[in-house]
Amino acid sequence: MNASAQPLIRLDGIKKVFYTDEVETHALAGIHLEIQQGEYVAIAGPSGCGKSTLLAILGLLDTATEGTYTLNGNEVANLSLSQRARVRNREIGFIFQSFNLIGDLTVFENVELPLIYRGMKAAERRERANAALERVGMAHRAKHLPSQLSGGQQQRVAVARAVGGQPSILLADEPTGNLDSKNGEAVMDLLRELHRGGATICMVTHDPRYAAHADRGVHLFDGRVVEENVGATA
Amino acid sequence: MNAIARDVRYAFRSLLKAKGFTLVALVTLALGIGGTTAIFSIVDGVVLRPLPYNDSQRILRLVRISARGEEASFSAADYRDLKKDATNLSSVAGYRSDIVDLTGRGEPVRIIGMQTTAGFFDVFDAPPLRGRTYHEATDKPGAAVAVIGEAIWRQQFGGADSVIGSQVRLNGTPTEIIGVVPEWFRHPGKSDAWMLSPLDVPTSPFSLDASGNREVQYFTAVARVDRRKSLVEAREQLKSIGARLADEFAKTNAGEALDGRPLADSMVADVRTALFVLMGAVGFVLLIACANVAGLLVARGASRRRELAVRTALGAGRGRLMQQLLTESLVLAAAGGALGLLVANWALDLLVSVAPENLPRLDEVALDWRVALFTFAATIVVGVLFGLTPAMQASRPELNADLKDGGRTGTARTGARNVMVVAQVALALVLLIGAGLMLTSFSRLRAVDPGFRTTELITVELMLPLARYDESAQRRFYMGVLERLQANPLTAQSAMLFPFPFGGGNAQAGFQVIGQPEKPPAEKTVAELNSISPGYLQTAGLRLIAGRDFAATDGPDSPPVALVNEAALKEFGGKNPIGEQVDLGSPVTVVGIVSDARRRSLDAPPRPAVYLPYSQFVLPYMGAMVRTDKSAAATASAVKAAVAQLDPDLPVGDVKSIEQIIDESTGQPRFRSFLITSFAILALLLAAVGVYGLISFTVTQRIPEIGVRLALGANPWQVFSLVIGQGLRLAVMGVVLGLGAAVLATRLLRGMLFNTSATDPLIYASLALLLLTMAGVACYVPARRAMRVDPMRALRSE
Structure with missing residues (x-):
């Protein structure tokens, strides 16, 4: 599923309309966006501009009302539920604002979970999960439960879970939103380090300081891309 | 007092607000308390209540033990x-x-x-x-x-x-x-x-x-x-x-020995164990109902965590919270108890109507102050039983977390409910196995071949008042009736006999084959005596194996003759019984051998039996047996007409088909099987509701987690398996516990089972499988719901 000549992600005319009884809300009103392999993109904009909706569509958690979505050269807008789950599992790594670790599973089990869904053998899973935890500096906490960790540590575990399966792209939804500034900076450093290692990252943030970490900034307003600029990279 | 009154008021308000919860809890409690109360009424009326005579415990039934x-x-x-x-x-x-x-x-x-x-x-x-x-x-x-x-x-x-x-x-x-x-x-x-x-x-x-x-x-x-x-x-x-x-x-x-047994005990000796087993069975149903309501309360407690956290933050101590929650449980139990009394009233009418007629003291069964007191006590116990654990759990809020998210994302608090579901499944399995054993036993009992044909056979009691009928008058009367019946095409195939099979009548005598060594008194054979007319063997469908049937020539003054059954053959020391004499007080010559037939009950194997011609051994308790394809009423009319010609003042007794008599003779096992099966079905349904409730609750609690799993690439079937697996794991634990408990509990049933082992592995395995299937079905709906969780919405709610 890799092709260097084409963008990793290509969105053409993506629209998303939410229907309620009487109101039609246009969350996305025709998004055109390309993300190249190895790029670090920050999607910014005010609250309600459609950032999270866009990220959900990118992560195959939601479907567009209109438009085409090509991931790694494959059209993914019309996949079945099982096919979408498979693509999500293999191609996409999620980092959520509220970490979303599973409280009943240990740190190691949380990181291992997507690999179980992939049907990977136990030995390989163990190796990958340990490597991911080493990478984020959380291997020593492998047997702990999420509730025994600080917010910053939980987010590092969430990052390990996202990268453990070596996905094509990491989607991060306000990854520092629930953290203090010190822990926020640490997570941003971690993402930058992953990017340096070759990871493609698409991050939603409303904080310009963190948006500046990305190669490129995409500004949304009222469901449209209103500005794109190349930011500083460290 | 004010605080209690306030708690009661709040409890009413809070229960009225949660209508769905209150309705399900009340129905569950009413079924549990009502069923228990109804069975207690029977146990109380039949076994526990003293006989209505002064100082009745001093009355003894004197018994001679042979x-x-x-x-x-x-x-x-x-x-x-x-x-x-x-x-x-x-x-x-x-x-x-x-x-x-x-x-x-x-x-x-x-x-x-x-x-x-x-x-x-x-x-x-x-x-x-x-x-x-x-x-x-x-x-x-x-x-x-x-x-x-x-x-x-x-x-x-x-x-x-x-x-x-x-x-x-x-x-x-x-x-x-x-x-x-x-x-x-x-x-x-x-x-x-x-x-x-x-x-x-x-x-x-x-x-x-x-x-x-x-x-x-x-x-x-x-x-x-x-x-x-x-x-x-x-x-x-x-x-x-x-x-x-x-x-x-x-x-x-x-x-021989003499003894005296308390009259009340001797009257109910046959049914005491069965009734206590049924009381235990319905007690299990009540426990399952309690576990169910406790489960509902735990779920409700989880959804009220924010409320309880606020109360705690405002200064309510744990004791105060527990008091409030227990008051709610007791109010709920009291309402359930009141409904339970109504259910009991209805159930008792049903039970009395299906109870066998020979259940002693059935007419003393009533819903009275004793039963009301029992219901009141049961209500209090039930209220505390199902309210305590949820109250203890809910009164220990995790303040910070609960105030922030209202306990929405918690997953660690299902422990108590898990225990309750496991207990429900275990108790339900014990009841199911009990019911399975009883039903198997009953069906095997009903499949027993009594040794005679049971279809198209009508019996009519023709008892004679001794004051008007001496022995020769009795003989003349029965012979006269039989002659008239045989002359009527409708009743042409008729016979006279005593006693009717399974009818309760009985006559027996020491049985000694003349010429065979005499046995010591304790080993002496006692034979069942039957008085029959010629034609009885054909009418009843017994086989004449050797020798001859009785004939009209076997009159009162002819040499005494007898037929013996197959079970009596071993008494003849290997000799051909035909022509041998037996001592029944006076010598009687054996002229024929007939096939075995059960006389006392289907579960009592045939014993040595002697058939004597009614002309030589007449009793005033005989009756007519008629083989006919016509109705019992038509047969009764024909018999009445024949009797009226001989004695217009003599009413005929009960008219019953043999099938009816067999039905009555198996009334008690049927009643027991019916009740325990009803309880088992109720327990199965309650356990299914319990499993469904837990899994459904868990799915709701785990929606954010399910969203995460879906986001991480779990496909819907993996989520389905996760949910089903959780339910089945609990069910398997319950089944394992239930199988162990059933082995112990069904020991009590041993005396009530016919040709059925109390540990029959096939029954245990099939009912365990049934329960697991039920658990799977109960998990199916919430599992399907989990499959359809929208990850986007789930994550947003998180």
Whole structure:
């Protein structure tokens, strides 16, 4: 599923309309966006501009009302539920604002979970999960439960879970939103380090300081891309 | 007090607000409490409640135990000796039932009468409704007096006081009615009238001279223990009298013993264990209901975590929170208890209507203050039982987390509910296995071949009043009826017999083949005696294996002849029985061998039996058996017509098909099976609701987690398996526990099972599988819901 000549992600005319009884809300009103392999993109904009909706569509958690979505050269807008789950599992790594670790599973089990869904053998899973935890500096906490960790540590575990399966792209939804500034900076450093290692990252943030970490900034307003600029990279 | 009143008010408000929860909890509690109350009413009425006589625990049923360990009736001589020597008994009485024709007041009426000795009402100390009862001190044998029951008094005498002192004819004998006893005085069985015997013992129904013959045993004896003596002393004395009689009259009494059993115990001995097992079974249902409601309360507690956290933050201590939550449980239990009483009332009517007629003291079963007290106690216990764990759990909020998210994302608090679901599944499985064993046993019992054909066979009781029918009159009557029946095409295939199979009638005699070595008394064979007319074998469908059937030539003055069954063959020491003689008090020649048939009950294997021609051995309790494809009513008319030609005043007795008689004889196992199966089905449904409730609750609680799993690439079927797996893991744990508990609990059923092992692996395995399937079905709906979780929405809600 890799092709260097084409963008990793290509969105053409993506629209998303939410229907309620009487109101039609246009969350996305025709998004055109390309993300190249190895790029670090920050999607910014005010609250309600459609950032999270866009990220959900990118992560195959939601479907567009209109438009085409090509991931790694494959059209993914019309996949079945099982096919979408498979693509999500293999191609996409999620980092959520509220970490979303599973409280009943240990740190190691949380990181291992997507690999179980992939049907990977136990030995390989163990190796990958340990490597991911080493990478984020959380291997020593492998047997702990999420509730025994600080917010910053939980987010590092969430990052390990996202990268453990070596996905094509990491989607991060306000990854520092629930953290203090010190822990926020640490997570941003971690993402930058992953990017340096070759990871493609698409991050939603409303904080310009963190948006500046990305190669490129995409500004949304009222469901449209209103500005794109190349930011500083460290 | 104010705080409690406030809590009660709040409880009502809070329960009314959560209508769905309250409705499900109330229905569950009402079924549990109602079922338990209904069964308790039966157990109380039949087993626990004292008999309605003064100082009833001092009344003993006297029993003679034969050398073979079987209970036997009393002979006049044994009774007289006992009465003379038993100084620890203040009064002793003998009685036997009789069919009585009440005449002298318009239409003749046939009633069930009891001929008793003068001390009968000294033993059963009960005040009469009108007039007086007879007593040893005031009424001497021979006084023609009788006491009648309230029902007959109202039906036949219009409830008039003038009945006292009036004369009626009972079996043709002018008799003065001296009193009326209330309806509840029914001992023994369904008596309508009690008549003073003309002798100091009940008169013998046999033509034999019974007064000095200890082998002629025909009546029952009861006694009241002297107030100055204990039951133990009285029983010890009876045993020593029995031992003395066994020594003194070794020829007839060797190996025999005497004892006295509390009357209430002896009346219900056969059903006591069964009723307590049923009480235990319905108790299980109540426990399952409690676990269910406790589960609902835990779920409700989880959704109220924010409320409880706020209360705690405002300064409520844990004790205060627990008080409030327990008050809610008790209010709920009280409402459930009130509904339970209504359910019990309805269920009791149903139970009494399906209960077998031979369940003793059934007419004393009622919903009264004792039952209400039980329901009240059950309600309190149930309220605390299902309320305590949830209250303890909910009163320990994790303040910070609960205030922030209202406990929405918690997953660690299902532990208590898991335990309850496991317990419910285990209890339900015990009940299911109990029901499976009982049903298997019952179906095997009903599949037993009784040894005769059971279809198109009608029986008609033709009991004769002894006062008008001596032995030769009895013989003439039965022969006359049979002759008329056989002449009628509708009833051409008919016979006379005593006793009807499974009818309760019984006659037996020591069985000794002449020429074979005599056995010691304890090993002596006792044969069942049957009196039959020619044609009985064909009518009933018994096979003649060798020899000949009876013929018209086997008359009263011909040499005595008999048929024996296959079970009796071993008594002949390998010789061909045909032509051999057996000693039944006098020698009788065997002329034929017939196939075995069960006579007492389907579960009692055939015993050695002797068939005697009715012309040579006639009893006034015989009846007609008719093979016909016509209805019982048509048959009854034909029999009535035949009887009327011979004795217009003689009413015929019960008309029943053999199938009906077999149904009645298996009434108690059927009743037990019906009840325990009903409880098991209820338990299964409640357990299914419990599993469904837990899994559904868990899915709701885990929606954010499911969203994360879906985001991480779990496909919907993996989520489905996750949810189903959780339910099935709990069910498997419950099944394992239930199987272990069932092995222990079903030991109590052993005595009630027929040809069925209490640990039958097939029954255990199939019911465990049924329960697991049920658990799977209960998990299916929430699992499907989990599959359809929208990850986007789930993550947003997180």
